[in-house]
Amino acid sequence: MIPLGEVVELEIPPTMEYLDLARVVVSAAASVDPAFPPSRVSDLRLAVSELCANAIESHQRADNDEPLTIRCDLDDDRVTIEIEDHGGGFDPDALSPMPHATDPSRLERERGLGIPLVRTLADDVEFLVKDDGTTVRVVLFHPNGDGR
Amino acid sequence: MSRYEEVAVEDRDGWRVLRLAGEVDVATAPRLRDRLVQLITEGPPRLVVDLSGLTFIDSMGLGALVSGLKRARALDGDLRLAGPTDHVAKVLSITRLDKAFLVGDTVEAALAGSPG
Numbered sequence: 001m002i003p004l005g006e007v008v009e010l011e012i013p014p015t016m017e018y019l020d021l022a023r024v025v026v027s028a029a030a031s032v033d034p035a036f037p038p039s040r041v042s043d044l045r046l047a048v049s050e051l052c053a054n055a056i057e058s059h060q061r062a063d064n065d066e067p068l069t070i071r072c073d074l075d076d077d078r079v080t081i082e083i084e085d086h087g088g089g090f091d092p093d094a095l096s097p098m099p100h101a102t103d104p105s106r107l108e109r110e111r112g113l114g115i116p117l118v119r120t121l122a123d124d125v126e127f128l129v130k131d132d133g134t135t136v137r138v139v140l141f142h143p144n145g146d147g148r
Numbered sequence: 149m150s151r152y153e154e155v156a157v158e159d160r161d162g163w164r165v166l167r168l169a170g171e172v173d174v175a176t177a178p179r180l181r182d183r184l185v186q187l188i189t190e191g192p193p194r195l196v197v198d199l200s201g202l203t204f205i206d207s208m209g210l211g212a213l214v215s216g217l218k219r220a221r222a223l224d225g226d227l228r229l230a231g232p233t234d235h236v237a238k239v240l241s242i243t244r245l246d247k248a249f250l251v252g253d254t255v256e257a258a259l260a261g262s263p264g
Contacts (some may be wrong), residue, residue: 016175021202042235048185049206111241113207132180 014059058087169201172209184216193225200231230258
């Protein structure tokens with residue numbers, strides 16, 4: 001049992017085979033709080049998976065086999081996840097916008113859906129770019145926890 | 149390691165129905181993409197993917213479905229989706245792919261070409 005206010009920290013090697021471990025640990029941690037409903041756990045699970053996949057890709061591009069660090073912080077009104085990589089930095093603003101669904105070019109975009117998905121699923125997403133990598137902080141509030 | 153299972157492939161009314169279970173992520177999406185393209189190329193280019201047993205799909209998994217859709221339409225066919233769970237339906241809606249695919253509540257609805 002993880003008490004509220006505690007931080008769960010996980011390190012994973014930068015290979016895609018560890019993605020489901022990250023999903024399982026974060027989902028289990030967030031599920032501890034009964035005020036955080038299964039639908040939000042599903043949102044969190046997908047957001048973490050997308051962000052870890054990006055981080056792993058950045059490590060692979062940088063040929064860096066250091067582990068990624070995933071921190072899960074449970075508070076009364078929110079779950080905060082931080083994913084810290086050493087993959088050389090990432091500029092989320094460099095992503096080109098997604099064409100509209102009715103635009104024929106939309107189906108040419110088989111990639112690049114991940115960050116827009118995360119931005120929609122999470123209540124707050126912050127990219128902190130450092131010299132050697134990126135820390136992404138994602139916040140999901142409990143239902144009504146942010147007054148909504 | 150995450151994995152998805154191919155539970156069944158059936159032929160129905162000139163369509164193929166592929167039933168999936170488990171999780172599709174970036175590690176397993178290439179295998180799904182190859183399988184969809186294989187089914188569409190070998191059989192009639194009309195495929196319904198039954199998602200009712202799928203508990204997780206990420207953006208790369210969605211990309212695999214889009215690959216299949218493009219291949220099917222290039223062959224004057226279609227790829228339709230059926231029975232997404234609430235979360236998968238939400239993800240399809242966020243990405244607006246529910247407008248690109250015909251998504252049926254059930255396999256029968258997808259075969260009939262209607263959402264419900």
